[in-house]
Amino acid sequence: MASLKKVMEDEIACKEWFLPGNACCAGCGLEVALRWTMKALGPDIAMVTPASCLNVVIGLWPKTAPDFPQFNMAFAAGAAVATGFEAAFKAKAHKFPGKGWDKMISICFAGDGGTTDIGIQGLSGAAERNSNIIYVCYDNEAYMNTGIQRSSSTPHGAITTTTPFGKERYKKNLPAIMRAHDIPYVATCSISEPLDIYEKFKKAKSINGTKYIHILAPCAPGWGFPSEDTIEIARMAVKAGSWILYEVENGVLTLSKKSKPLLDPSKRIPIIEYVSTQKRFAGISEKTLIEIQEQIDNDWEKLSTELKCQDEYSK
Amino acid sequence: MIKPELKDFLQSEEIKIIKGNVAAAYAAKSARVQVISAYPITPQTTVVEKLSEFVDGGLMPGTQYIKVESEHSVLASLVGSSMAGTRTFTATSGQGLFYMYEMVHWTAGVRLPIVMAIASRGPAPPWNIWADFTDVISCRDTGWMSAFTATHQEIYDEILMSYKVCEDYDVLLPKFVAYGGFILSHTSKPVILEDQDKVDNFLPPLPDEKGWPHIWIDPKRPLMHGNLIMPSGFYSEFRMKIHDALIRSKSKIKAVAKEFEKTFGRSYGNGLIQEYRMDGADVAMLNYGDLALQMEEAIDAVREEGYKVGMVKLRHFRPFPVEDIIEVAKKVKVLGVMDRATAFGSPTGGPVSSEVKTALHGTKGTALIFPMINGIGGREVTVEQQKEQLKILIKINETGELPEDLLHGTLWHGKLEVD
Missing domain, CATH: 3.40.50.920 (Rossmann fold)
Known part of the structure; x- marks a missing residue:
């Protein structure tokens, strides 16, 4: 993983591209995700942000916090607009050669609703075409912008305004769906590991084709925890193994530093420790808790088997 | 049998006996569009097939063709490409237009000069794929200009005229060019395909590196677009300006029709x-x-x-x-x-x-x-x-x-x- 020292030597990374004075809630996980994304990518990008918290927290017109080209967009349109940017940059590179248009990065920065629900068709289309874009899902596990309604990324048992007694179904595994598209790069991140975010985006920047990066970004008001605890909550999700950090480069799965030791189940903290920090799991039944823990253990079991197969195969 | 006096006419290189859809594709080629995005739908399909031949066959160097997974993504991707300062084109019909409706409003809201050919068809149910202009007319209040064409030649000509109107600084609005599904889209007639130099001289130049005057993508001049705006902000005024530009486009359409007649010798009344x-x-x-x-x-x-x-x-x-x-x-x-x-x-x-x-x-x-x-x-x-x-x-x-x-x-x- 990149060291902080190495990051500090990067002039672009030392600059803030998402400026202070924005309208993020205190302890916003999205802000950390966006700041570190931009520290890795730098300003030579075009970002589309379909309807989500990000459309609001950038500030009311005409004030705006992103110090880079950023375009708010209709909910389902994210991936297609990013593809449109890419096509235009290619056309401009043809018409104005040597002016750097071929180096422009097209990026879609969407929430979990805009990705796992309404935007999944466009995203799947872009991935199938292997459009040269970076698609980022910042995942706060519900429609936070509209007032905490369940999305297909909301975890089992979580209370939202549309699941007042806790969500029955499980979180949709979108990174797995993206892996099934055989795109060159899929990665998961947590805002508790900014250097990991930095490193993965640096890598994504160097790869041609569709890159999908899914960042867990806790939401203090939506999940119900004190705003100073955001980073700690994200860290606990990783430690409990409920959010697994990994990357898949050209089909090869690698567990990231913070998740790798958790292949040993005894290294994972029990899910109840994570769940009990958040009001959205208040009053969760013992049955649901057991189901969540079983799901986590199953996921790891599958992952462990896959890694073993991969090792065998590479021998 | 071809009448003898028509023989010379028809053997001319610039005149082709083509379907209405193909005339639309040729117009996009003549206009040197830089980005095309499309999704197939009857009776528009042969437009996108012909354009695929052009682009993949190297006849439109530099032009990007995005073959997307739905009509919503068609217009979404063109919004992205057009915002970045390129001339863009697409075509659709009935249900396809309905599916992209959200982006139809968005396009006019960004004031993007996108031109879209519509091989019009009746809305379902029951399924209907034949001429009926309810599709394009359903977009009445979106801020798009909309033209009806009556002949194969007019499809080609109107698309060219449309780019000139749409990209005018005083207009900067998108436009539909509609024609009856099958009746024009799938029948063949002689169409004069104009000399490229003549078309280049008639049309405004492609956007320069900076892009459009009102929107661009340039890290050196970072721009945001579409932030939330309070009722006390300029939202109402932005909307007023769209209405004003649409009304004022009448004089531009008339002027362009006049200039078209002067340049190419074909008259379409006063344009309106x-x-x-x-x-x-x-x-x-x-x-x-x-x-x-x-x-x-x-x-x-x-x-x-x-x-x-x-x-x-x-x-x-x-x-x-x-x-x-x-x-x-x-x-x-x-x-x-x-x-x-x-x-x-x-x-x-x-x-x-x-x-x-x-x-x-x-x-x-x-x-x-x-x-x-x-x-x-x-x-x-x-x-x-x-x-x-x-x-x-x-x-x-x-x-x-x-x-x-x-x-x-x-x-x-x-x-x-x-x-």
């Missing part, structure tokens, strides 16, 4: 409307699309019989040529307005006849407006039927009596007989 044998006419029919072309034949026949009839071909639905329609309605005593589209629940049931009545409100000394609907969902309309339609207008003029068989004041002509 085109009159046919209106000299001394007592009654007239307003038509649009391919049926306007066929109506010319009916007019000739009825004139032959000694009746003073004429026709007005409506070329633009948005902007609506209010002043020209008033002029026309002052010239004749009865003006039939024939819709090949529906506007359920509107005052007449037909979108254009409702529009004409609105346009004339408050103006004295104008014709009686008689709303009619025909050819819905591609129902065949023959010249004989069009002659009948003219006779109905003549009878109204002579007797002052309206036909009995009206549905809420509108004549649906060519209905099936039901027991």
Whole structure:
């Protein structure tokens, strides 16, 4: 993983591209995700942000916090607009050669609703075409912008305004769906590991084709925890193994530093420790808790088997 | 058999016997569009097939063609490409246009000069794929300009004219160029494909590196677009400006039609409307699309019989040529307005006849407006039927009596007989 020292030597990374004075809630996980994304990518990008918290927290017109080209967009349109940017940059590179248009990065920065629900068709289309874009899902596990309604990324048992007694179904595994598209790069991140975010985006920047990066970004008001605890909550999700950090480069799965030791189940903290920090799991039944823990253990079991197969195969 | 005098004409390199859809594809090529995005839908398909041949065959160097997974993504991707400062094109039909409706509003909101060909078809259910302009007319209030074309040549010509209008600094709005599904999209006629240099001189140059004057993507001049704006902000004023630009586009459309005629020698009236044998006419029919072309034949026949009839071909639905329609309605005593589209629940049931009545409100000394609907969902309309339609207008003029068989004041002509 990149060291902080190495990051500090990067002039672009030392600059803030998402400026202070924005309208993020205190302890916003999205802000950390966006700041570190931009520290890795730098300003030579075009970002589309379909309807989500990000459309609001950038500030009311005409004030705006992103110090880079950023375009708010209709909910389902994210991936297609990013593809449109890419096509235009290619056309401009043809018409104005040597002016750097071929180096422009097209990026879609969407929430979990805009990705796992309404935007999944466009995203799947872009991935199938292997459009040269970076698609980022910042995942706060519900429609936070509209007032905490369940999305297909909301975890089992979580209370939202549309699941007042806790969500029955499980979180949709979108990174797995993206892996099934055989795109060159899929990665998961947590805002508790900014250097990991930095490193993965640096890598994504160097790869041609569709890159999908899914960042867990806790939401203090939506999940119900004190705003100073955001980073700690994200860290606990990783430690409990409920959010697994990994990357898949050209089909090869690698567990990231913070998740790798958790292949040993005894290294994972029990899910109840994570769940009990958040009001959205208040009053969760013992049955649901057991189901969540079983799901986590199953996921790891599958992952462990896959890694073993991969090792065998590479021998 | 080809008439001998046509042989030279048809063997010319610049003239091709092509489908209406192919004419649309050639227009996009002639306009040197830089980004195309499309999703197949009947009866638009041959537009996108032809463009694939052009782009993949290297005939449009530098042009990017995004083959997306849905119509919503078609217009979304073009919004992205156009914002970045490129000339863009797409084509669709009926359901496809409905599916991209959200982005139709968005495009006008960003003031992007995107041109979209529409091979019009009837809305489902039941499934219908034949000529009916309800699709394009359903986008009436989106801020897009919309043109109806009546011939294969006009499809090609109108797309070229559209880029010139759309990219004008005082307009900067998107535009639909509609034509009847199958009737024009899938039939073949000779079309003059203009010399590339001549087209290049006629059209504005492609956007320079900086992009459009009002929106661009450039890290050195970072720009945001579409932030939330409070009711006390400029939202209302932005909307006012779209309406103002759309109304003011009338003079630009007229000027471009004039310049087109001067450059290429083909006339489309004043650009907004085109009159046919209106000299001394007592009654007239307003038509649009391919049926306007066929109506010319009916007019000739009825004139032959000694009746003073004429026709007005409506070329633009948005902007609506209010002043020209008033002029026309002052010239004749009865003006039939024939819709090949529906506007359920509107005052007449037909979108254009409702529009004409609105346009004339408050103006004295104008014709009686008689709303009619025909050819819905591609129902065949023959010249004989069009002659009948003219006779109905003549009878109204002579007797002052309206036909009995009206549905809420509108004549649906060519209905099936039901027991």
